[in-house]
Amino acid sequence: MSETAIVAGGCFWCTEAVFRDVTGVSQVESGYTGGSVADPTYKQVCSGSTGHAEAIRVTFDPGAITLAEIYDVFLGTHDPTQLNRQGNDVGTQYRSAIFPLDDAQKAEAEAAIARWNDEHPGSQAVTTVEPLGPWYAAEDYHQEYWDGEGQRNPYCLAVIPPKLLKLRKSFANKVKAG
Numbered sequence: 451m452s453e454t455a456i457v458a459g460g461c462f463w464c465t466e467a468v469f470r471d472v473t474g475v476s477q478v479e480s481g482y483t484g485g486s487v488a489d490p491t492y493k494q495v496c497s498g499s500t501g502h503a504e505a506i507r508v509t510f511d512p513g514a515i516t517l518a519e520i521y522d523v524f525l526g527t528h529d530p531t532q533l534n535r536q537g538n539d540v541g542t543q544y545r546s547a548i549f550p551l552d553d554a555q556k557a558e559a560e561a562a563i564a565r566w567n568d569e570h571p572g573s574q575a576v577t578t579v580e581p582l583g584p585w586y587a588a589e590d591y592h593q594e595y596w597d598g599e600g601q602r603n604p605y606c607l608a609v610i611p612p613k614l615l616k617l618r619k620s621f622a623n624k625v626k627a628g
Contacts, residue, residue: 452476453512455520456483456549456582458503459528460536465506467596467610468527468617473624474514479507480588480595483549484580492589498541505549507585515624517555521548521562523624527616530566530575537609546577 459465462480469478482495485502495502510520528536530546548563550556559579566575591599600606618625 451512452509453517454551455508455510455517455555456505456551456585457508457521457524458484458505458545458547458549459524459530460504460539460544460546461609462504462506462588462592463595463600463606464536464610464613465524465528466594467600467606468523468613469506469508470594470596471614471617471626472510472515472520472523472621473626474511475508475626476511477507477509479509480592481505481507482586482588483583484547485583488584489586492592495543496541498543500543502543502586503545503547504543504588505547517558518562519621519624521559522565523617523621524548525562525566525575525577526620527613530563530577531573533576538605546575548577548579549582550579551582 466478466480469475482490482502483505485500487500490500494500534542534545536544548559550559563575
């Protein structure tokens with residue numbers, strides 16, 4: 451039986467690339483949530499006017515990786531101390547956020563943020579825990595972006611490999627073999 455988690459950590463191409471390499475993760479879908487416009491387009495979300503975050507929906511096997519570990523990987527592979535930005539991506543659409551599906555996930559998200567803060571004295575995560583609104587899958591060309599177009603995109607080449615290195619260094623026991 452699989453579970454689902456929804457997180458936003460800046461550019462969804464980047465967080466998708468990380469989670470596609472995580473043990474126990476069977477699917478990662480890029481999309482939009484947390485906004486006020488129905489069926490937003492990428493262009494609308496990038497404008498910052500819809501309130502949506504670029505997010506990913508992660509489907510995983512809780513027998514292989516727990517929700518707590520999913521959240522720990524999430525917080526450990528982007529900069530959760532940056533308010534409404536990740537690197538050169540600036541705006542609320544690039545916020546660090548967790549969108550729990552239920553109260554148990556909300557409690558786990560709050561615990562993960564507290565754990566991260568405890569492990570990083572002097573730094574505080576600004577990651578928000580937000581109510582889950584409707585989920586809108588991003589346009590097809592955004593799905594599995596790193597595996598295709600992303601490896602020819604200068605932005606992705608600058609941003610994604612360091613995140614993948616962070617995954618391999620900090621969460622080596624959670625990286626898929628191969």
